[in-house]
Amino acid sequence: MDKEFRIETKCVQSGWKPKKGEPRILPIYQSTTFKYDTTEEMGRLFDLKDEGYFYTRCQNPTNDLVAAKIADLEGGVAGVLTSSGQAAIFYAVFNICEAGDHVICASAIYGGTLNLLGVTAKKMGIECTFVDADAPAEELEKAFQPNTKAVFAETIANPSLVVLDIEKFAGLAHAHGVPLIVDNTFATPVNCRPFEWGADIIIHSTTKYMDGHAMQVGGAIVDSGNFDWDAYGDKFHGLTRPDESYHGVVYTKQFGKAAYIMKINAQLMRDLGSIPSPTNCFMLNASLESLALRVERHCYNARKVAEFLNEHPLVSHVNYAGLPGDKYYEMAKKYMPKGTCGVISFELKDGREAAVKFMDSLKLAAIVTHVADARTSVLHPASHTHRQLNDEQLVAAGVSPGMIRFSVGIENVEDIIEDLAQALEASTK
Numbered sequence: 001m002d003k004e005f006r007i008e009t010k011c012v013q014s015g016w017k018p019k020k021g022e023p024r025i026l027p028i029y030q031s032t033t034f035k036y037d038t039t040e041e042m043g044r045l046f047d048l049k050d051e052g053y054f055y056t057r058c059q060n061p062t063n064d065l066v067a068a069k070i071a072d073l074e075g076g077v078a079g080v081l082t083s084s085g086q087a088a089i090f091y092a093v094f095n096i097c098e099a100g101d102h103v104i105c106a107s108a109i110y111g112g113t114l115n116l117l118g119v120t121a122k123k124m125g126i127e128c129t130f131v132d133a134d135a136p137a138e139e140l141e142k143a144f145q146p147n148t149k150a151v152f153a154e155t156i157a158n159p160s161l162v163v164l165d166i167e168k169f170a171g172l173a174h175a176h177g178v179p180l181i182v183d184n185t186f187a188t189p190v191n192c193r194p195f196e197w198g199a200d201i202i203i204h205s206t207t208k209y210m211d212g213h214a215m216q217v218g219g220a221i222v223d224s225g226n227f228d229w230d231a232y233g234d235k236f237h238g239l240t241r242p243d244e245s246y247h248g249v250v251y252t253k254q255f256g257k258a259a260y261i262m263k264i265n266a267q268l269m270r271d272l273g274s275i276p277s278p279t280n281c282f283m284l285n286a287s288l289e290s291l292a293l294r295v296e297r298h299c300y301n302a303r304k305v306a307e308f309l310n311e312h313p314l315v316s317h318v319n320y321a322g323l324p325g326d327k328y329y330e331m332a333k334k335y336m337p338k339g340t341c342g343v344i345s346f347e348l349k350d351g352r353e354a355a356v357k358f359m360d361s362l363k364l365a366a367i368v369t370h371v372a373d374a375r376t377s378v379l380h381p382a383s384h385t386h387r388q389l390n391d392e393q394l395v396a397a398g399v400s401p402g403m404i405r406f407s408v409g410i411e412n413v414e415d416i417i418e419d420l421a422q423a424l425e426a427s428t429k
């Protein structure tokens, strides 16, 4: 068995492991299809009887090797890459839910997820109850229904920066016989290992820190292999009963701990097809090699920036779980002791108008619909990502109208702070 390496080593070494004479670097299998010698050989692949590649919409070796690296970073048994983080969330939920089912989701959540689960999933017959993740367990209990199939939350919520009590959520989900799915995009596996606290499935928008260079949109789903689908076979019949669309394969029987991910490959990818291109996966892999290094610098810089803002007379409030005194500081220390993320949010004393002046005066930090990138960037959630929400929904999502989301990059932190200082000054004029 391979030695279990530490996270920094896994970022570099996991996934593609060349044998004698093979390329040192992950090869890009930029091919839609794969050749076989006999009709029978290819037939067996379609029956899922043999392992092998036949069509890139279902599986591709480059993509699978990068998925394997991310699965290893999270400590999971199997993973799959998707063409976006949104696709990853949709697949993760839809793999075990269908019309008539119900999911529970933390209300402090990414705007796209709020729409996906609150609006689009509803059109497909899947109902979602949004809950305040900070509420006591007894309160959260009430959200469960007999048809509840999953609980969903973000380990660090975007953009509210609420830190999830993973153990509390996992305990609740398991007491009701359903898995906890977490979005670990902001914390990354470098800082937070949700499986160690009871989460069952992890999704990522790889678009953020994993890519880290604003080059490509992508997503990932990783399974811990710990949830016992067969113990709740009636509930998760898609995994535990014959799949008529695949010659009666029973995923849990045939694939054991890899059942959940294999069903996504065999069924959802086949039918819905949100695959990333192998070339994008190659780029993602190159980015992952520096993930641990970048995350460390993002967190170092963000802490300095948070301290600067916290003391600034024009700033009324700073949210950053890495800052002592933050509402989530203790929770973050438990679940992410090495650091949280590079994203900070804060409020200007003089409200929305000052916020807009401040944003327009920044020189180094760029206004972009993006976070978790090597370059420092800034966004006004109320007028950008969360524009479609009314004031009530904004508050529930942990977003106030004057809030600024500031994504601290890996530049020299003195340059970032000088830029903030001059823009704050300009916001009063």
Ligand SMILES: *Cc1c(COP(=O)(O)O)cnc(C)c1O
Residues within 6 Å of the ligand: 084, 085, 086, 087, 110, 112, 113, 154, 157, 158, 183, 185, 186, 204, 205, 206, 207, 208, 217, 218, 219
């Ligand atoms: C960006 C983001 C998503 C959506 O990912 P895309 O790759 O943009 O589709 C989901 N969750 C979180 C926490 C995000 O930040």
